[in-house]
Amino acid sequence: xxxxxxxxxxxxxxxxxxxxxxxxxxxxxxxxxxxxxxxxxxxxxxxxxxxxxxxxxxxxxxxxxxxxxxxxxxxxxxxxxxxxxxxxxxxxxxxxxxxxxxxxxxxxxxxxxxxxxxxxxxxxxxxxxxxxxxxxxxxxxxxxxxxxxxxxxxxxxxxxxxxxxxxxxxxxxxxxxxxxxxxxxxxxxxxxxxxxxxxxxxxxxxxxxxxxxxxxxxxxxxxxxxxxxxxxxxxxxxxxxxxxxxxxxxxxxxxxxxxxxxxxxxxxxxxxxxxxxxxxxxxxxxxxxxxxxxxxxxxxxxxxxxxxxxxxxxxxxxxxxx
Amino acid sequence: xxxxxxxxxxxxxxxxxxxxxxxxxxxxxxxxxxxxxxxxxxxxxxxxxxxxxxxxxxxxxxxxxxxxxxxxxxxxxxxxxxxxxxxxxxxxxxxxxxxxxxxxxxxxxxxxxxxxxxxxxxxxxxxxxxxxxxxxxxxxxxxxxxxxxxxxxxxxxxxxxxxxxxxxxxxxxxxxxxxxxxxxxxxxxxxxxxxxxxxxxxxxxxxxxxxxxxxxxxxxxxxxxxxxxxxxxxxxxxxxxxxxxxxxxxxxxxxxxxxxxxxxxxxxxxxxx
Numbered sequence: 001x002x003x004x005x006x007x008x009x010x011x012x013x014x015x016x017x018x019x020x021x022x023x024x025x026x027x028x029x030x031x032x033x034x035x036x037x038x039x040x041x042x043x044x045x046x047x048x049x050x051x052x053x054x055x056x057x058x059x060x061x062x063x064x065x066x067x068x069x070x071x072x073x074x075x076x077x078x079x080x081x082x083x084x085x086x087x088x089x090x091x092x093x094x095x096x097x098x099x100x101x102x103x104x105x106x107x108x109x110x111x112x113x114x115x116x117x118x119x120x121x122x123x124x125x126x127x128x129x130x131x132x133x134x135x136x137x138x139x140x141x142x143x144x145x146x147x148x149x150x151x152x153x154x155x156x157x158x159x160x161x162x163x164x165x166x167x168x169x170x171x172x173x174x175x176x177x178x179x180x181x182x183x184x185x186x187x188x189x190x191x192x193x194x195x196x197x198x199x200x201x202x203x204x205x206x207x208x209x210x211x212x213x214x215x216x217x218x219x220x221x222x223x224x225x226x227x228x229x230x231x232x233x234x235x236x237x238x239x240x241x242x243x244x245x246x247x248x249x250x251x252x253x254x255x256x257x258x259x260x261x262x263x264x265x266x267x268x269x270x271x272x273x274x275x276x277x278x279x280x281x282x283x284x285x286x287x288x289x290x291x292x293x294x295x296x297x298x299x300x301x302x303x304x305x306x307x308x309x310x311x312x313x314x315x316x317x318x319x320x321x322x
Numbered sequence: 323x324x325x326x327x328x329x330x331x332x333x334x335x336x337x338x339x340x341x342x343x344x345x346x347x348x349x350x351x352x353x354x355x356x357x358x359x360x361x362x363x364x365x366x367x368x369x370x371x372x373x374x375x376x377x378x379x380x381x382x383x384x385x386x387x388x389x390x391x392x393x394x395x396x397x398x399x400x401x402x403x404x405x406x407x408x409x410x411x412x413x414x415x416x417x418x419x420x421x422x423x424x425x426x427x428x429x430x431x432x433x434x435x436x437x438x439x440x441x442x443x444x445x446x447x448x449x450x451x452x453x454x455x456x457x458x459x460x461x462x463x464x465x466x467x468x469x470x471x472x473x474x475x476x477x478x479x480x481x482x483x484x485x486x487x488x489x490x491x492x493x494x495x496x497x498x499x500x501x502x503x504x505x506x507x508x509x510x511x512x513x514x515x516x517x518x519x520x521x522x523x524x525x526x527x528x529x530x531x532x533x534x535x536x537x538x539x540x541x542x543x544x545x546x547x548x549x550x551x552x553x554x555x556x557x558x559x560x561x562x563x564x565x566x567x568x569x570x571x572x573x574x575x576x577x578x579x580x581x582x583x584x585x586x587x588x589x590x591x592x593x594x595x
Contacts, residue, residue, distance in 0.1 A: 039418035043426065046411035046474065049403070049466050050433065056444035057436070063444060113341070120338040127335060131342055133581065138345050140573035142528035142545045145566055149348045152355070152566075158363050158559050160351055192345065197588060204585040204593060242592050253437040256530040260549060274439045281443055282535070294440035305435055 064291035071285045078288070086292045091268060091276070095293065099272040101183060102258075103251040106190040110247055111240070113191065114198025119228075121199065122206040132203070139196040146193045147260040150185075151176075176262040179269045186270060189257050194247060201243045205236035238316040245308045252301055273297045349570070356563035363559050376560035377568075386547070386565060393543040393569075396458050397527045400465035401473075401519050408473035409515065413507065415474065416481035427478070431590065434471040438531045441467060449536055456540040464532050469522035472590060476521075476583075479591035480514035481507065517583030524573045544569040 064082055068075040086092045117135070121128045138146065153161045154175045165173055175185040209232065217227045233240075255274040258264060264275040271279070273293050280290035355363070357372040380386050415427050445464060446455070454460030484507060492502045508515075530545040537546075548569060551562040577584075585593055 036420070039414040039420045039423075042410045042414040042418075045407040046430070046470060047426075049407055049463070050430070050470060053441065053445070053464060053467055056448050057441060059448075060440065060444040063447075068447075117338065117341050120334050120341075123334075125335070127338065131338065133578070135342060135345050136577055136584065137349060137574050140524055140528075140577045141349075141570050142530060142573075144530040144545050145528075145548060145569055146348075148548050148551070148562065148566055149352050152559060152563065153348055153351065155559070158355070160367060163367060192348070196345070200585055200588055201593060239593060242589050246589070249435040253439070255439060260530075274437060277439050277443065281446075287443060287447065291440075291443055294437055294443065298437050298440050301435055301437065302432075305432075 060291050061295065063288055064295055066288045067286075068288040069286050070281075075288070082289050083292050085289070086296075091271070092293070094268060095271050095273045095276045098183075098270060099252060099274075099297070102187065102190075102254060102270075102272055103248055105183070105187045106194070106251045106254075107244065107247040109187065109191045110195045110198050111244060113195050114243065115202050115240070117195070118199045118202035118206055121203055136196045136200060138193050139200075141193060142256075143189070143193055143254075144256045144260045147189050147257050150189050150192070151261065154185075177266060179266050182262055182266060182269045186258050186261055189261070190251065190254065193257075194251075198243045198247065201239050202236060205239035206232070209235055235319060238312060238319050241308065241312040241315055245305065245312065248308070249301055249305055252304075253297060349574075352563050352566055352570075355560060356567045358560050358563075360558060360560050376558075376564040379558075380561050380564050380568070386544075386568075389542050389544045389547040390568065392458070392541050393527060393545075396461045396465065396533075396541065396543065397523050399458065399462040400469050400526045401523045403462060404466060404469040404473045404522060405515070405519060408470050409477060412474045412477035413481050413503070416478045417486070427474075430471050430474045433467045434590070436467065438467075442532065442535045446535060455536065456538040458541050461533060461537055461541055464536060465526045465529065468525050468529060472522035472525065472587070473518050475590040475592075476518040476587055477511060477514060477591075479586065479594065480511040484510050514583060514586075517580040517587050520576045520580050521583075521587040524576055527573060 065077060065079060066075045067078045067081070121132055121135070141149070153159050154173075156162050162173075165171075174181060176182050213231055214227065217231060222230075253274055254272070255278070258270050258272060258275055259278070262270050264271040264279065274297070277290045277293040280286050280293065354368070356376055357374070358366070358370050359373045359375055362370045411430075415423060441464065449455035449460050454463070488506055489502050492506050493499070497505070528545065533541070533543045533546045534549075537543075544565070548562075548565055551558070551565060580587065
């Protein structure tokens with residue numbers, strides 16, 4: 001038995017495997033190699049399945065260095081040409097700006113609105129209890145379906161919002177069709193779909209808060225805003241960061257809402273990085289030129305998520321430690 | 323929170339109602355006009371003769387039923403495949419300690435944040451080469467990027483909640499590792515598993531970009547089909563509303579079933595609500 005080695009406390013059953021043989025156990029204790037390999041073996045199917053999808057991901061780095069086009073059979077290695085072309089193209093910087101604007105406005109609105117609504121839902125009234133259940137519905141709707149719904153609502157001939165706007169004298173609100181209101185329109189749809197995500201998370205945080213500090217704050221006569229700022233906010237910070245992390249990461253690569261509403265238009269108003277990559281690859285058929293747009297977005301998302309996750313785990317330690 | 327000021331309370335509740343109107347009215351209105359005849363679409367708003375005409379036309383060709391069934395097939399397929407490989411993976415990540423564990427776990431999580439378009443561009447090429455373009459299996463495979471992170475991360479948390487002592491005790495009683503997994507662990511994580519499966523089903527069902535670009539005419543789903551209604555010249559708003567209602571209905575119903583697990587599910591286990 002000594003060859004099995006010391007029981008490893010981190011491995012369940014390791015101590016059992018080394019237990020005295022008169023215990024009613026499997027007759028042969030698992031050999032060390034098998035025990036070490038077991039987690040990897042159990043994980044293998046999941047890994048294989050996703051590696052199959054990820055190989056193309058690495059191939060895409062290679063293709064970004066070629067002039068691969070869906071129009072021709074042959075392609076050749078062109079080095080960093082696609083990359084330098086992209087970085088010196090003013091429309092690339094426009095795309096970056098559109099992408100950041102979209103992420104900033106949608107995530108920002110969703111966080112503020114979500115926190116506000118969660119605070120209002122956190123009371124024991126019948127209204128709040130009923131709304132807690134139904135307010136998540138928009139989150140379950142596919143973004144492209146949500147876009148369709150809003151398109152119908154704002155449709156000039158049948159839309160109920162268009163009707164309402166006309167009745168108060170606004171006839172020329174063009175939503176996605178005008179450069180001035182296009183960004184507002186797509187952000188509005190994103191906010192409609194995703195605010196419930198923030199609400200659900202923040203509300204869970206609010207409901208798990210300890211009662212005592214808030215009662216003593218009330219006895220001390222602190223204002224509602226003061227209590228919120230000094231007690232509530234620091235305590236739900238880890239939750240807010242999780243909500244922020246998810247929303248930023250996903251809004252930076254949003255494709256379906258913009259595509260369904262305007263296809264990046266009018267003109268190039270809403271040409272974010274994913275829309276530009278789509279255009280390069282599927283309108284102009286230039287795969288090699290399209291890839292750098294997505295690779296650079298991925299690097300940006302990766303770095304951002306790395307720091308946000310680190311910041312979150314520190315905030316979580318602080319929140320639970322104090 | 324104890325806010326006793328009655329004016330503040332009224333303001334609070336009216337603000338809440340205002341948001342509820344914003345969130346729920348579009349769904350209500352969609353349902354409403356799906357029962358409105360095209361004749362009445364332009365000259366009525368709320369009062370009209372309800373009709374099932376839109377639904378009848380939608381289902382008369384069998385085309386839309388086909389899209390719907392495609393959606394069901396690829397979504398169920400993707401979730402089942404994710405469960406088959408994800409449940410053991412979640413267990414391994416919760417129970418065993420091994421080198422590279424956290425890195426592996428984060429690799430799975432990072433799929434949730436990988437830009438879809440970046441995955442699609444090379445896959446578009448490769449799927450056509452290996453014959454997976456426009457096939458149900460091709461979609462089911464790429465959907466693993468959506469459903470697998472959910473299954474693994476949510477269930478990992480549920481497995482971690484089960485005390486290893488229970489497993490030890492069963493092992494001492496002579497049950498094999500596999501039987502302990504099936505008879506003790508599985509019943510304990512079942513509620514979490516159902517919730518994770520339903521939630522990932524919703525997100526796979528909702529996916530638009532993968533289906534739009536990695537499938538052609540062979541596997542059209544309701545999300546992609548709905549685009550047709552926008553671009554077609556003769557716009558049948560009522561039918562469009564009926565199509566939208568049917569595409570959105572399963573998700574709303576499923577959402578009601580997983581209320582209790584929603585926080586944990588949506589945050590992928592990061593928040594144990």
